[in-house]
Amino acid sequence: MTGHVPPPLRPPEARTTLPLAPTGEPPQLRADAARNRTRLLDAASRLLTECGAANLTMESVAAAAGVGKGTVFRRFGDRAGLLLALLDHREEQLQAAFLSGPPPLGPGAPAAERLHAFGPAVLRHERNQHPLILASRTDPLRNYTVPAHHLRLSHITMLLRRADVAGDPELLAHTLLGSIDTALVHHLTEERGIPLERLEEGWHHLVTRLGATR
Amino acid sequence: MTGHVPPPLRPPEARTTLPLAPTGEPPQLRADAARNRTRLLDAASRLLTECGAANLTMESVAAAAGVGKGTVFRRFGDRAGLLLALLDHREEQLQAAFLSGPPPLGPGAPAAERLHAFGPAVLRHERNQHPLILASRTDPLRNYTVPAHHLRLSHITMLLRRADVAGDPELLAHTLLGSIDTALVHHLTEERGIPLERLEEGWHHLVTRLGATR
DNA sequence: GACATAAGTGGACCGCAGTCCGCTTAAGTG
DNA sequence: CACTTAAGCGGACTGCGGTCCACTTATGTC
Numbered sequence: 001m002t003g004h005v006p007p008p009l010r011p012p013e014a015r016t017t018l019p020l021a022p023t024g025e026p027p028q029l030r031a032d033a034a035r036n037r038t039r040l041l042d043a044a045s046r047l048l049t050e051c052g053a054a055n056l057t058m059e060s061v062a063a064a065a066g067v068g069k070g071t072v073f074r075r076f077g078d079r080a081g082l083l084l085a086l087l088d089h090r091e092e093q094l095q096a097a098f099l100s101g102p103p104p105l106g107p108g109a110p111a112a113e114r115l116h117a118f119g120p121a122v123l124r125h126e127r128n129q130h131p132l133i134l135a136s137r138t139d140p141l142r143n144y145t146v147p148a149h150h151l152r153l154s155h156i157t158m159l160l161r162r163a164d165v166a167g168d169p170e171l172l173a174h175t176l177l178g179s180i181d182t183a184l185v186h187h188l189t190e191e192r193g194i195p196l197e198r199l200e201e202g203w204h205h206l207v208t209r210l211g212a213t214r
Numbered sequence: 215m216t217g218h219v220p221p222p223l224r225p226p227e228a229r230t231t232l233p234l235a236p237t238g239e240p241p242q243l244r245a246d247a248a249r250n251r252t253r254l255l256d257a258a259s260r261l262l263t264e265c266g267a268a269n270l271t272m273e274s275v276a277a278a279a280g281v282g283k284g285t286v287f288r289r290f291g292d293r294a295g296l297l298l299a300l301l302d303h304r305e306e307q308l309q310a311a312f313l314s315g316p317p318p319l320g321p322g323a324p325a326a327e328r329l330h331a332f333g334p335a336v337l338r339h340e341r342n343q344h345p346l347i348l349a350s351r352t353d354p355l356r357n358y359t360v361p362a363h364h365l366r367l368s369h370i371t372m373l374l375r376r377a378d379v380a381g382d383p384e385l386l387a388h389t390l391l392g393s394i395d396t397a398l399v400h401h402l403t404e405e406r407g408i409p410l411e412r413l414e415e416g417w418h419h420l421v422t423r424l425g426a427t428r
Numbered sequence: 429g430a431c432a433t434a435a436g437t438g439g440a441c442c443g444c445a446g447t448c449c450g451c452t453t454a455a456g457t458g
Numbered sequence: 459c460a461c462t463t464a465a466g467c468g469g470a471c472t473g474c475g476g477t478c479c480a481c482t483t484a485t486g487t488c
Contacts, residue, residue: 134354134355137354138352140348140351140354140396140397141348141397141400141401143397144397144398144401144405145405166419166423167416167419167420167423168412168415168416168419170408171393171402171408171412171413171416172416172420174393174398174402175389175392175393175416175420178389178392178393178395178398179385179388179389179392181392182354183354183355183357183358184358184388184392186355187355187358188385188388191355191358191359194384194385198382198385199385201382202381202382202385202386202389205380205381205382206381206386206389209380209381209423209424209425210423211423
């Protein structure tokens with residue numbers, strides 16, 4: 001979840017040494033690269049609060065971090081990649097909460113309960129990050145390939161199965177996630193003036209209707 | 215639905231003449247402007263099939279239509295506006311089908327039937343336009359303000375009410391539309407290899423589960 | 429410590445979206 | 459038809475995302 005290294009560029013490289021830990025890839029950066037990475041993230045996060053997402057240019061981030069523009073792109077691939085990396089840290093907290101946190105969101109509660117708790121948790125988690133999240137959504141398809149989304153999706157799918165909800169679990173999971181998608185939520189709350197509470201009620205109603213009774 | 219005139223720029227202009235028809239705005243273009251508009255749309259549509267959406271630049275469209283670049287922007291606002299205008303014509307056919315076409319999609323059938331018919335109709339309508347639709351989605355919020363989306367939304371909302379579906383009709387309508395959103399459908403069919411038929415089944419299941427029995 | 433090399437760096441460069449503003453022209457008015 | 463004016467026009471210009479490649483450097487090896 002953590003290391004965004006879009007251009008791994010490492011050739012297929014048939015492993016000669018057996019992997020001690022089953023790490024998919026070694027995201028280990030060279031010392032200077034790792035230092036520049038954190039510098040860039042710090043600079044970006046500072047500029048973000050100072051100037052807003054709209055005024056955050058790749059060049060300004062590079063300048064603020066004291067590195068060249070090319071370095072930013074090499075590390076994060078593109079602008080969306082940088083913004084996604086900024087979101088990543090926060091996302092880990094949410095993930096920890098639903099993967100291993102206390103019930104009803106975390107394990108320990110019945111699947112239906114966890115399902116009910118999931119929507120409000122996401123809504124509240126993203127509540128203050130709408131601008132950044134929206135700014136990271138340039139390509140409408142990219143969202144589906146982001147690791148964070150994948151994790152949420154498989155989590156919901158798993159809960160739907162465990163709760164014995166009828167229907168296609170994968171499609172239902174997509175639909176559920178779609179109903180609390182940031183863009184939609186932002187539109188409903190900001191443009192239409194619908195309070196978050198009503199969205200939470202909507203989530204509960206939907207989950208109930210799909211057959212996950214509390 | 216038809217006239218995209220993003221920069222009307224007409225000042226508040228307290229009407230002195232009473233409007234004979236209650237037209238919100240006069241989208242009537244000057245003769246030369248109207249001619250250039252169709253020229254631009256023709257050129258764009260030609261370039262689109264020849265080079266694909268990705269290679270469609272505003273400058274190339276302008277050149278192909280024999281007008282200046284500024285004219286394209288004045289008429290369509292931005293790139294997305296041009297692409298949306300291209301989609302508009304096709305969209306009208308779909309609208310005609312669910313607003314005044316034959317049942318079960320059009321009026322005449324019970325609301326639940328129409329609801330069931332709506333999903334497959336949209337899926338099939340958009341089937342061949344994914345690239346163009348996706349290319350028009352730059353701003354994740356814009357979709358919600360597009361007239362076509364608004365119309366679909368209020369249509370679904372109306373059907374949900376008439377079918378006496380329990381819950382918040384507006385939120386449910388958003389959720390239903392989200393479940394057949396182009397980006398999602400494209401991802402599921404192209405990336406995940408899920409056939410359209412399965413998506414249609416998913417739609418029927420969802421609508422049924424929400425309480426609209428056939 | 430000398431060496432090899434893969435990884436990292438930075439800034440010149442490119443293409444395109446979008447803006448600006450002085451010029452042109454369609455279309456009412458008398 | 460002469461005149462007025464608001465709408466339209468076009469292309470130079472700006473700013474940013476993204477690419478490229480010659481140069482530098484960290485790191486493992488002997």
